[in-house]
Amino acid sequence: MKLLLTSGGVTNPSIHSALLQLLGKPISECHALCIPTAQWGHPMCGPTTVQGFIAASPEGLHISGLGWASIGVLELTALPTIGAERWVPWIEEADVLLVDGGDATYLYHWIRESGLADQLSSLPEMVWVGVSAGSMVMTPRIGAYFVEWPSAPDDRTLGVVDFSIFPHLNAFPSNTMADAERWAADIDIPAYAIDEQTAIKVVDGSVEVISEGQWRKF
Numbered sequence: 001m002k003l004l005l006t007s008g009g010v011t012n013p014s015i016h017s018a019l020l021q022l023l024g025k026p027i028s029e030c031h032a033l034c035i036p037t038a039q040w041g042h043p044m045c046g047p048t049t050v051q052g053f054i055a056a057s058p059e060g061l062h063i064s065g066l067g068w069a070s071i072g073v074l075e076l077t078a079l080p081t082i083g084a085e086r087w088v089p090w091i092e093e094a095d096v097l098l099v100d101g102g103d104a105t106y107l108y109h110w111i112r113e114s115g116l117a118d119q120l121s122s123l124p125e126m127v128w129v130g131v132s133a134g135s136m137v138m139t140p141r142i143g144a145y146f147v148e149w150p151s152a153p154d155d156r157t158l159g160v161v162d163f164s165i166f167p168h169l170n171a172f173p174s175n176t177m178a179d180a181e182r183w184a185a186d187i188d189i190p191a192y193a194i195d196e197q198t199a200i201k202v203v204d205g206s207v208e209v210i211s212e213g214q215w216r217k218f
Contacts (some may be wrong), residue, residue: 042148
């Protein structure tokens with residue numbers, strides 16, 4: 001699986017170019033599945049924010065509104081009730097998974113419960129485009145600072161990559177570089193703080209920061 005881990009989506013030409021490199025063909029020829037599941041686990045998200053992502057309204061412009069050949073919705077909480085024989089072909093036919101933000105621990109829970117985690121290793125050409133929690137879920141842990149789901153047992157996530165991510169750098173009063181420094185001190189593994197103009201591209205274990213903004217590696 002090829003990863004484009006962002007804070008705010010495909011927000012500038014550099015990130016857009018990196019996405020095209022991962023896809024290997026124009027966006028207009030690629031079929032996407034949107035995964036909104038993380039939003040249900042975060043108290044600041046709800047039906048209107050999910051609608052913005054799925055309908056490519058201004059809130060979803062930088063991920064679902066890029067001009068995909070087609071867009072479908074993959075709601076992970078529904079998958080255990082319909083059987084893998086139905087939904088696995090949907091993933092196999094897609095070029096890219098667009099994974100929105102919310103709570104990363106909630107998303108992690110449903111990636112495992114749905115069975116999606118078991119499929120990821122069999123999708124070497126799939127592109128995973130994460131926004132915020134959709135990126136953080138690929139890391140080993142997110143830090144207690146970002147856990148909003150009350151039922152989360154801890155801050156662990158998938159561990160597909162070996163670093164953690166502090167998103168939305170300087171986008172909110174509580175996401176300053178000083179906040180990122182305190183967070184990184186508790187994470188105790190390699191970590192990146194990234195703003196809305198930054199992404200991390202990961203292919204075959206090779207990590208590259210793509211940025212027209214501000215970022216820092218700890």
